[in-house]
Every structure is written in C-alpha cells, then in structure tokens.
Amino acid sequence: MIRKSLIIVALASLAFCACNKDKDDNDPSYCTGAWATAVVEEWNAVYVAAMAYAANPTHETCVAYKDAYQDYIDELKKFKKCALWTPQQKAELDAAIDNAEDEINSLCSE
Numbered sequence: 001m002i003r004k005s006l007i008i009v010a011l012a013s014l015a016f017c018a019c020n021k022d023k024d025d026n027d028p029s030y031c032t033g034a035w036a037t038a039v040v041e042e043w044n045a046v047y048v049a050a051m052a053y054a055a056n057p058t059h060e061t062c063v064a065y066k067d068a069y070q071d072y073i074d075e076l077k078k079f080k081k082c083a084l085w086t087p088q089q090k091a092e093l094d095a096a097i098d099n100a101e102d103e104i105n106s107l108c109s110e
Contacts, residue, residue: 038079042072062108069104073097 049068053061080093 039072039075042068042075046072059108066104066107069100069107073100073104 045068046065049061049065053065055061076093077097080090080097082090085093
C-alpha cells in the first residue's frame with residue numbers, strides 16, 4: 001500500500017507541472033524545469049530505505065524508511081504553490097499527499 005501511495009504522489013506531481021523550488025511561486029516561470037531532479041536525493045533515500053527495510057524488517061529500518069518517505073513528501077509539498085496550476089490540480093496533489101501521509105503514519109506501529 002505504501003508503494004501505491006508513493007507512486008500516486010509521484011505520478012500526480014508529474015501530471016501537474018515541473019516546478020523549480022528555487023524560484024518565487026508567484027513568478028509564472030516557477031513551473032519550469034524538471035521537478036524530478038529537484039527531489040532526486042529524497043527519492044533515492046526512500047528507495048535505499050525501502051530496500052533496507054525489505055531486506056531486514058526491523059523497527060529501526062522501518063523508522064528509517066518512514067523518515068525518508070516523509071522527507072520526500074515534505075520536498076514535494078514545496079511544489080504545491082505553482083502559480084500556473086489549476087485549483088483541480090492543486091486539490092489532486094493535496095489528496096495524493098494526504099493519502100501518502102496516512103500511509104506513512106501507519107508504518108512501524110507496534
């Protein structure tokens with residue numbers, strides 16, 4: 001389920017526009033560039049943590065996975081301010097992020 005939410009968030013972000021987190025969100029050029037390169041470090045950290053957790057499902061590796069996933073979501077949230085997005089696009093991204101965070105919050109419960 002976590003993988004599904006992660007994919008939903010990634011696809012929702014791709015479906016909207018490519019935003020550059022270093023620009024002013026009121027600038028129409030804010031939604032230019034490759035968003036994926038802006039979050040590549042966080043995405044790689046999620047992947048590494050997921051592989052570590054799959055190989056050794058302990059509480060520690062679960063927490064590391066949960067933290068990496070939350071960091072990725074937090075980075076994606078920076079792109080919610082794209083001035084060129086429609087209200088529907090923003091609502092869809094918000095819903096995808098909310099679903100992913102619900103999944104994150106259910107991880108590592110003992």
